[in-house]
Amino acid sequence: MIDPVTLLLYAAALFVATVAQRVIGLGFGLVMGPVSVMVAGPIAAVPLNCIFSAIGCALMLPGVWRDVDWRRLVWLLLPALPATVAGLLVARIVPTDALRIAVGTVAIAGLLVSVAFTRTQHTLDGPATRIASGLAIGGLNAAVGVGAPPVGVYALVSRWDPRVLAATMQPFWVVLNLATLASRQLLVPEGFPDWPWWAWVGAAAAAALGTLLAHRIAHRVPASAARTAIVVLSLAGGAAVIVSGVAGLIAG
Template identity: 25%
Template sequence: MFELGFFEWAWVAASIFAAGVVRGIAGFGFSLIVTVLLTLVLPPAQVVPVVLLWEIAASIGHLPFVYREVDWKSLGWLTSGMLLGTPLGVWMLTCLPPAPMCAVINGTVIVFALMLLRGSKPRRSPGRLETALIGMSGGVINGASANGGPPVILFFLSSPAGAAVGRASLIAYFLLTDSWASLFCWQNGLFTLDSWLFMALMLPPLALGVALGSRFFRGLDEEKFKKLVLLLLLAVAGAGLLKALF
């Protein structure tokens, strides 16, 4: 197991709990928060594979409670596009300079998030082809920068279906994408015995955080939830933009 002192283990547990609360409220955001906080005490190579396992565990534990609210029809088209777009994103990652590409991606997300914060909304819901293209853009971005969530988050946030449907659909979507990414980690030998032990040891603070976040969500109205998610999305995209620029 990783060699950490008492205070470092306390930091790890508190970080996972805090990120779990955000995940329980919004349906996303866990990976970004916990990766930033844990890499202060652990190397990224040890953190990233375990974060995927925690994400999958959180989704598996969360999905049964929101299963009936998932927009499975839209999710199917988004996932189809994501599976097609991911290889193209990986190709872009190997052939194009990463920093300018990430800057453009995150800058675009910031523009759209600010538009939604100002009250701009699409005049109609996207059709099947448009939904698949949004999923494909998420797959391309995920393959190129490992951050393909924003297009899909914006898709569900601007949907007239409501906050509960969008949140539930995001939980299901990230279960699919994280499972897909985990297959590549497993193929490359990134999951070790320490990874599984570390994941299992920190399941209690994760479960407690997600449960508490879910309770907070039930007390939020539609507009407060959307504003919270957009602000979180701006923070994610802003962090990605700063990383690309500096």
């Protein structure tokens, strides 16, 4: 259950996360991950994030339709979908806190290497890069609810235009999160949030308001600022996952 005050705080965070998601194409899980854990607990946090990320991105899709890179979307999505099953299976076997520390460490290392790579004149965007990125995004999103860091890595090494990235990731997250929810229902059915109807409606309304505001400001954000935000949010996501894992080990 959730009380009205907690719902108001959750809705405020959801509003901010939706704006970030529209402007740079990632950030929802990074903002909402810790908040969802505090509100609903670690087990229910992943499906909760999947639900509202899918809702928010679906609301954004009509406004970004013309900028979606459908070819690259397919390249990333096809490996990401089966990786959701693998991620859920790994999460059932490996202790959650240890998994979070490992994932966060690898994510930060990958981002640092990617930032160094962008200082060269090379671009890394072949089929192998896209497949590996899709596998990492889908697996980590399902396992620990943080798929943004590998998106940031791929965006940097491929030098993906931020505007096209932000547009393409909206349908990507809709499909991936729905697939994660379906896979979770089959493999890990327990832990679904027990909220009253008014809580679902209130949170969905916050996502809708965030979408309206985000559409107004998205085109005013310079490409350089968007790239910086991708790096910062991805690093923050990796660090947050490590901290949550360490905190869990200490508490346990």
